[in-house]
Amino acid sequence: MAFALIGALGVGSQWIAWRFHLPAIVLMLTAGILAGPVFGLLDPMRDIGEITGPLISLAVAVILFEGGLSLDIRRLSDARKGVLRLVVIGAPLGWLLSTLALRYGAGLGWEASSVFGGIMVVTGPTVIAPLLRQARLARRPAQLLQWEAIVNDPIGAMAAVLAFQIVLVLHTGTDAPGALGHLALGILFALAVGLAAGFGLARAFWRGWVPEYMKVPVLFAVLLLAFAVSDNYLHESGLLAVTVMGLVIANADLPSYEELRRFKEHATILLVSGVFILLAASLDFSTLSTLTWRAGLFVALVVLLARPLTVLLSLVGTALPWRERLLIAFTGPRGVVLVAVAGLFGERLAEAGIADGALIGPLAFVLVLATVVIHGFSLAPMARALGLAGAEVPGVLFVGASRLTVGLAEILKKAEVPVLIADPNHSRLWRARAAGLPTFYGDILSEAAEHQVELLSFSSLVAATDNDAYNTLVATDFAPEFGRESVWQIARERSDNSRHALPTQLGGRPFGEGLGYEGFERLLAEGWTLSMTRLTEEFTLADWREKRPEARLVAHLGPKGTFRLVRGDKDPDLGPGYRIIALRPPETNGGENGKS
CATH class of the missing domain: 1.20.1530.20 (Na+/H+ antiporter like fold)
Structure with missing residues (x-):
């Protein structure tokens, strides 16, 4: 005893x-x-x-x-x-x-x-x-x-x-x-x-x-x-x-x-x-x-x-x-x-x-x-x-400079959430640099990243490169650092095939199921855009969904700045104070009547 x-x-x-x-x-x-x-x-x-x-x-x-x-x-x-x-x-x-x-x-x-x-x-x-x-x-x-x-x-x-x-x-x-x-x-x-x-x-x-x-x-x-x-x-x-x-x-x-x-x-x-x-x-x-x-x-x-x-x-x-x-x-x-x-x-x-x-x-x-x-x-x-601690608002580290990660990082930066985009391919960072986003050129798993990237500023990681194996490696390596509930990985292209499915212990929490890397890139190239909308007592998630039935919910920010990605097509249960990030088709790219 x-x-x-x-x-x-x-x-x-x-x-x-x-x-x-x-x-x-x-x-x-x-x-x-x-x-x-x-x-x-x-x-x-x-x-x-x-x-x-x-x-x-x-x-x-x-x-x-x-x-x-x-x-x-x-x-x-x-x-x-x-x-x-x-x-x-x-x-x-x-x-x-x-x-x-x-x-x-x-x-x-x-x-x-x-x-x-x-x-x-x-x-x-x-x-x-x-x-x-x-x-x-x-x-x-x-x-x-x-x-x-x-x-x-x-x-x-x-x-x-x-x-x-x-x-x-x-x-x-x-x-x-x-x-x-x-x-x-x-x-x-x-x-x-x-x-x-x-x-x-x-x-x-x-x-x-x-x-x-x-x-x-x-x-x-x-x-x-x-x-x-x-x-x-x-x-x-x-x-x-x-x-x-x-x-x-x-x-x-x-x-x-x-x-x-x-x-x-x-x-x-x-x-x-x-x-x-x-x-x-x-x-x-x-x-x-x-x-x-x-x-x-x-x-x-x-x-x-x-x-x-x-x-x-x-x-x-x-x-x-x-x-x-x-x-x-x-x-x-x-x-x-x-x-x-x-x-x-x-x-x-x-x-x-x-x-x-x-x-x-x-x-x-x-x-x-x-x-x-x-x-x-x-x-x-x-x-x-003294400015020697992590930011009050938890930041998000994106691995892979794609249209999706750059779009998400731009929205989060406007919401005053710390962001960083890392990519080992220098040519892929041009879009992030053009948007004025913080970047790291190099492998996030390298010793250089340990010295140059202040990981304490980030509480979530999103692995979203075009390489499923690399995404899995990054998510698995950083899961003990960030906590497995805060490490996300873009859905693998062939995860439904038993020959390519990996054990659930590997990788991060999947998001974008049904789309994957290629799906997001295709939609964004066709003119779909990412936007943020704040939910209130008067404008609930149900009201938003009624106005935007074709939009695809991608992520949301909690009242304290907690970032979460949405796994599938089903809308989560979110209340007032949350901010949702969604992909909208080209014909619905207008504002949300002052709520965006």
């Missing part, structure tokens, strides 16, 4: 957040607190026991590996320098400023401040991923935040280990060369394990030593083994090993890479949900009572000074626009890794006789709670205010 409740609360919170456009992280924390300390429905130590800690550690390892698996260096392009600065300069600078915030804000001693300050380098990939999914940021700031969170996560853990070893040497008289040597060997060992696991798997997959149906299980087994072996030698070094392993596989150009990545994304969503529910349900209000007003001062210093100064100073001299720097500077949520690692080192410092160590755990939870709530509610509005 405990695992069932964790799954229901975690996934349910993410679904509600998607449905009502709310911050998923905030809902998960709220659900966990309500189920845990408030109503007592879930107590991880009571219901799950001592394996709670190891479960969280393994989940974080999988999450970090999935993050590393998304770090394809070839896709960084213009964000490469910014990422390097945030890691090489930002990590040590953030450590220093966080230590100062703890010393003079929270009032901790230098020993506890230096250890916890190292942990605070971590910005939390468990939090960043849901926030980026909700805020729909522009490509470059999203890349910078994602890379910083994933790469700095093991760096923060290693910084905490280094600071802890130094504190032990100074406080207890432990052998300094031995302790630091063990730390250096542990880091080198973790790097070696990660590299060996990554290159070994990539070679095995390339050589065909692992069958397709076993690639994901083998990947999971090697991942857990790499984490456990490295972590067993030096605590927290397993995070470094799995991140390096993911980074190697991401850049190995594996033919099965997309299948591996998508499966890992699904696993990560489940694990992030579960970990946050466990984290919130484990909260003990009595530990928070040990904090004073200085905890609030500490959070304010981190959010308003330490994080912004770290980012702004690190990015001095880069070509990043000031808007992007500002957004990154005021976005630094902390997550599960911070709480888990802080709790561990807090206990170890307390055992070593450093009393301030007992405050690290409660301070970590307060910081996570505060930053998750602050950034959960502020990131999307701030991104929109």
Whole structure:
């Protein structure tokens, strides 16, 4: 029941957040607190026991590996320098400023401040991923935040280990060369394990030593083994090993890479949900009572000074626009890794006789709670205010520059809906360019498209080239990105023939059945035109159909700008506020009495 409740609360919170456009992280924390300390429905130590800690550690390892698996260096392009600065300069600078915030804000001693300050380098990939999914940021700031969170996560853990070893040497008289040597060997060992696991798997997959149906299980087994072996030698070094392993596989150009990545994304969503529910349900209000007003001062210093100064100073001299720097500077949520690692080192410092160590755990939870709530509610509005988020009105991406797509794009542009027409054939784009429409010359599946097309501006895709196979490929590839309900494909010419019919799992939602590409082109060449009509209480769809019995309904726009194509000849059930787009024969090309 405990695992069932964790799954229901975690996934349910993410679904509600998607449905009502709310911050998923905030809902998960709220659900966990309500189920845990408030109503007592879930107590991880009571219901799950001592394996709670190891479960969280393994989940974080999988999450970090999935993050590393998304770090394809070839896709960084213009964000490469910014990422390097945030890691090489930002990590040590953030450590220093966080230590100062703890010393003079929270009032901790230098020993506890230096250890916890190292942990605070971590910005939390468990939090960043849901926030980026909700805020729909522009490509470059999203890349910078994602890379910083994933790469700095093991760096923060290693910084905490280094600071802890130094504190032990100074406080207890432990052998300094031995302790630091063990730390250096542990880091080198973790790097070696990660590299060996990554290159070994990539070679095995390339050589065909692992069958397709076993690639994901083998990947999971090697991942857990790499984490456990490295972590067993030096605590927290397993995070470094799995991140390096993911980074190697991401850049190995594996033919099965997309299948591996998508499966890992699904696993990560489940694990992030579960970990946050466990984290919130484990909260003990009595530990928070040990904090004073200085905890609030500490959070304010981190959010308003330490994080912004770290980012702004690190990015001095880069070509990043000031808007992007500002957004990154005021976005630094902390997550599960911070709480888990802080709790561990807090206990170890307390055992070593450093009393301030007992405050690290409660301070970590307060910081996570505060930053998750602050950034959960502020990131999307701030991104929109700075012009770094997707358009308020969902746009439409057309693949294939035909008479139909150009006509639809012209109408949508007049209705202030963002549009883009992509085509790999330069000569076919002339009609779109003549109409003043945004275009992309090239294959929408190419790496160039990933760098030049801001997909976050679009919520629907229409594949309407004269090549049925290419339409199917595009629609299938983009279905996970846009959602299968928002990917459309022009009806295939011979889909009714069993020799040419494709499985329903491939392609997008068909439209224009009975016409297809050639049918639309023929009608438009004969003088049929596309026009838009707004439906009102006084002028309903039935009234329109009575006046235009020969017109063919092609698409409609919802009151909030949602674009949908019509599949067949049957009119959908549409009410006032909708705008319909229809093909009308040449003799009925007049207006709709002021309603068009």
